[in-house]
Amino acid sequence: MIRVENVSKSFGTFKALDGLCLHAGEGTVLGLLGPNGSGKTTTVKVLTTLLSPDSGDARIAGHSVLSHPDQVRRNLGLSGQYAAVDEKLTAYENLRMVGRLYGMNRRTAAARAHELLSSFRLTDVAGKRSGTFSGGMRRRLDLAGAIVARPKVVVLDEPTTGLDPRGRLDTWDVVSSLVADGTTVLLTTQYLEEADRLADHIAVINHGRVIAEGTATELKQSAGSERIDVVLRNPADLAAAAGVLERAAGPGIKAEQDPQNLRVSIAAPEGHRLLVRVLSELEDRALPVDEAALRRPTLDDVFLQLTGHAAAAAAEAQASDGQAIEAPAKAGVPA
Ligand SMILES: Nc1ncnc2c1ncn2[C@@H]1O[C@H](COP(=O)(O)OP(=O)(O)O)[C@@H](O)[C@H]1O
Numbered sequence: 001m002i003r004v005e006n007v008s009k010s011f012g013t014f015k016a017l018d019g020l021c022l023h024a025g026e027g028t029v030l031g032l033l034g035p036n037g038s039g040k041t042t043t044v045k046v047l048t049t050l051l052s053p054d055s056g057d058a059r060i061a062g063h064s065v066l067s068h069p070d071q072v073r074r075n076l077g078l079s080g081q082y083a084a085v086d087e088k089l090t091a092y093e094n095l096r097m098v099g100r101l102y103g104m105n106r107r108t109a110a111a112r113a114h115e116l117l118s119s120f121r122l123t124d125v126a127g128k129r130s131g132t133f134s135g136g137m138r139r140r141l142d143l144a145g146a147i148v149a150r151p152k153v154v155v156l157d158e159p160t161t162g163l164d165p166r167g168r169l170d171t172w173d174v175v176s177s178l179v180a181d182g183t184t185v186l187l188t189t190q191y192l193e194e195a196d197r198l199a200d201h202i203a204v205i206n207h208g209r210v211i212a213e214g215t216a217t218e219l220k221q222s223a224g225s226e227r228i229d230v231v232l233r234n235p236a237d238l239a240a241a242a243g244v245l246e247r248a249a250g251p252g253i254k255a256e257q258d259p260q261n262l263r264v265s266i267a268a269p270e271g272h273r274l275l276v277r278v279l280s281e282l283e284d285r286a287l288p289v290d291e292a293a294l295r296r297p298t299l300d301d302v303f304l305q306l307t308g309h310a311a312a313a314a315a316e317a318q319a320s321d322g323q324a325i326e327a328p329a330k331a332g333v334p335a
């Protein structure tokens with residue numbers, strides 16, 4: 001449903017897109033993840049026919065942005081980086097207007113507006129001027145506007161940037177329900193957690209080209225194996241515990257000691273099997289443990305490795321992937 005084929009786009013001498021390739025199958029979410037200035041909005045503009053590429057082509061539902069821009073627009077809904085609603089109109093009037101602009105008759109446009117107000121939880125404020133809305137409500141209204149005509153493909157450019165956590169969760173719900181209805185979504189984001197939650201497939205871009213892609217799981221696996229973190233009760237036990245971890249992990253694997261947090265950690269290609277061995281060994285040697293966890297690499301680790309700097313929202317997106325041993329995240333042992 002979405003195909004970007006070797007697209008380049010320069011502004012003057014600056015290459016904003018540099019041989020970009022992307023694709024998304026029907027009913028899936030493609031997450032375009034990249035730091036500020038990496039080319040996300042430029043990609044969105046090419047896909048939505050607002051900018052034409054210098055070279056390459058892009059297709060929406062099989063239609064080329066170069067040769068059939070009208071067909072592209074007919075199959076596409078866009079919610080831009082900044083929510084575009086008419087502040088003087090009510091929520092209902094905004095949506096009805098969009099329906100009318102798409103050529104629906106009055107009755108159909110009104111019915112569609114009511115339907116969307118309901119599914120975006122805006123019925124209670126249907127008669128209120130959208131200028132009075134919070135960022136989250138405005139965003140929901142803008143998203144509703146993007147799908148009035150039931151497009152096959154919806155493009156969302158940083159749909160949750162600037163939203164509070166509640167607004168972000170609401171938006172995630174909306175995206176999930178779109179996909180459940182079979183819509184294909186391209187979503188750009190700077191938030192790793194958002195890509196992790198919503199995207200079936202993630203393309204990490206920097207300087208206008210794809211530097212890594214795959215499912216969230218695949219990307220995390222590419223960042224290396226799981227790690228074991230053990231927090232000790234007594235500072236004096238740190239070195240002895242590191243020795244236990246290293247012997248359990250096998251030759252050549254070094255433990256890291258973090259005296260400030262009384263933590264030792266080590267790569268654990270064997271996952272929880274190693275954790276069980278480590279814990280029983282520490283117990284045998286009377287080295288009391290306060291916390292022990294098997295931690296999968298997060299998208300933050302991936303992003304850091306790939307781009308050399310932390311994601312813009314690293315702190316916010318801080319993953320809750322550290323799993324306490326009482327609640328192991330994985331049922332099996334990695335092959
Ligand atoms: N119209 C333009 N003229 C000149 N430079 C631009 C223009 N649009 C974008 N750029 C530059 O191209 C790069 C990519 O921009 P953009 O696609 O908006 O990034 P993102 O959306 O990922 O933050 C940025 O360095 C930006 O300054």
Ligand SMILES: [Mg+2]
Binds near residue numbers: 041042081157158
């Ligand atoms: Mg942008």
